[in-house]
Amino acid sequence: MLPPIQHSVLERFLRYVQIDTQSDPHSKTFPSTEKQKDLGRVLAQELQAIGASDAHMDEHGYVYATLPATVDKPVPVICFCSHMDTSPDSSGTHVKPIVHPNYDGRDLVLPDDPTVVIRLKDHPNLAEQMGNDIVTASGLTLLGADNKAGVAEIMDAAQYLLQHPEIPHGKIRILFTPDEEVGRGVEKVDLQKLGADFGYTIDGENLGAFEDETFSADAATLILHGVSAHPGFAKGKMESALKIAGDVLARLPKDRLTPEAVAGRDGFIHPVNMEGIAEKVVIHFIIRDFTDEGLAAHEAFLHQLVEEVMQHYPNSRFELQFHEQYRNMKKVLDQHPQVSEFALEAIRRAGIEPIASSIRGGTDGSRLSFMGLPCPNIFAGEHAFHSKQEWVSVQDMEKAVETIVHLAMIWAE
Incomplete structure (x- = not known):
């Protein structure tokens, strides 16, 4: 006692x-x-x-x-x-x-x-x-x-x-x-x-x-390099990194793989910050899952999604980097x-x-x-x-x- x-x-x-x-x-x-x-x-x-x-x-x-x-x-x-x-x-x-x-x-x-x-x-x-x-x-x-x-x-x-x-x-x-x-x-x-x-x-x-x-946790940094041009003379030239970023974010699932749609043991890909201009945009993500295999699958999904978006912007390029946070x-x-x-x-x-x-x-x-x-x-x-x-x-x-x-x-x- x-x-x-x-x-x-x-x-x-x-x-x-x-x-x-x-x-x-x-x-x-x-x-x-x-x-x-x-x-x-x-x-x-x-x-x-x-x-x-x-x-x-x-x-x-x-x-x-x-x-x-x-x-x-x-x-x-x-x-x-x-x-x-x-x-x-x-x-x-x-x-x-x-x-x-x-x-x-x-x-x-x-x-x-x-x-x-x-x-x-x-x-x-x-x-x-x-x-x-x-x-x-x-x-x-x-x-x-x-x-x-x-x-x-x-x-x-x-x-x-x-x-x-x-x-x-x-x-x-x-x-x-x-x-x-x-x-x-x-x-x-x-x-x-x-x-x-x-x-x-x-x-x-x-x-x-x-x-x-x-969770096991990684961070991801997506850098989008667009093509800037004077807007008055941009026809056929400009590929705005801002619009590329918008396309990437719009293609993220809304009914799965997103914090507002999952619970329990389901992981997610979550954009937490974005900054940039027409020439260059940086988007920061956090990626979470309870297994390392799930984490790797989410990262592969994000990479493929970005590659598909970039096919519509042939003169632009991207860098996608993943960083371990904790396990x-x-x-x-x-x-x-x-x-x-x-x-x-x-x-x-x-x-x-x-x-x-x-x-x-x-x-x-x-x-x-x-x-x-x-x-x-x-x-x-x-x-x-x-x-x-x-x-x-x-x-x-x-x-x-x-x-x-x-x-x-x-x-x-």
Whole structure:
């Protein structure tokens, strides 16, 4: 029986989301924004204050800390990891968190922009939150529960474990990362310094969710070289790269292979950015599938589609380049089944029925797994992330804290 947890997770979360840590996909620096270090400094100081004496933030913005083992026997070193940055998709400046107590199914009208309304019919997961306390932003920004809920949960669990050295656990390492939202979250992490055998990201959605499988992911860059000419004298000469780009995008399927038409284990080809003029256009795509074979098939499909379009523009040419982003972490985690088994048992001990699923996206855990740190993902309670309708349940965050504590204990058993 665990001693009661005097939770600090809500108080921490409300403070952390007010620190702007939005990352920038166009930045060439690391981290991509210096303001991410503002939260990193706060976390390092708070970790030291609660007894993690080695807590520090390095020059790249990573926060490292140790919870010493409370048992004498050898136990694998476990890492709990969350990212500090918030998505570039919606403003993270001047976040004003609001706690809506005792949710009863009503519409949550956000006061700073009453056109932003969180409705039960649009967010069916709210049906499971009756009587719980819901945290939202005010309508002008995202909330930042992705992933400051995870950060606050790890901090609350760390404080509890440090306050209760009678709870048996091995050495625990804490890692807070920048730039996860722009795909660079573990680019400069020092795994040797981290010194962990296995890890868990705390960055999931529904209460009880556990994920040990992600998309495999590539990026694609399509460069279209058209033929420019003065529009008054362009007959028989001009082949506008802008129109070629329009033809390429128009030929992409609308009922399959596109994010708005697929779910479950179906992958997609998704154009995310386009820029250019009549002479030259660059289109950036992301390509996703749960298998490497599916990923290769999608890339072959895109290549063939572009070749067919280019037949109508004989004086133009194209370049299509593919770049690996990350791979399905299940390949690694299947070699270490206890990592997943212990997480599922920890969720059960917190009084929750686990929900094992796949992530239609990526986490730091994907890349960490292939870097040598097997690292599945555990729920943090965040919902509607990357949007002004983002919300999180206080009670779900508290259950995530309990899960972390139980997981630490299970590894020591």
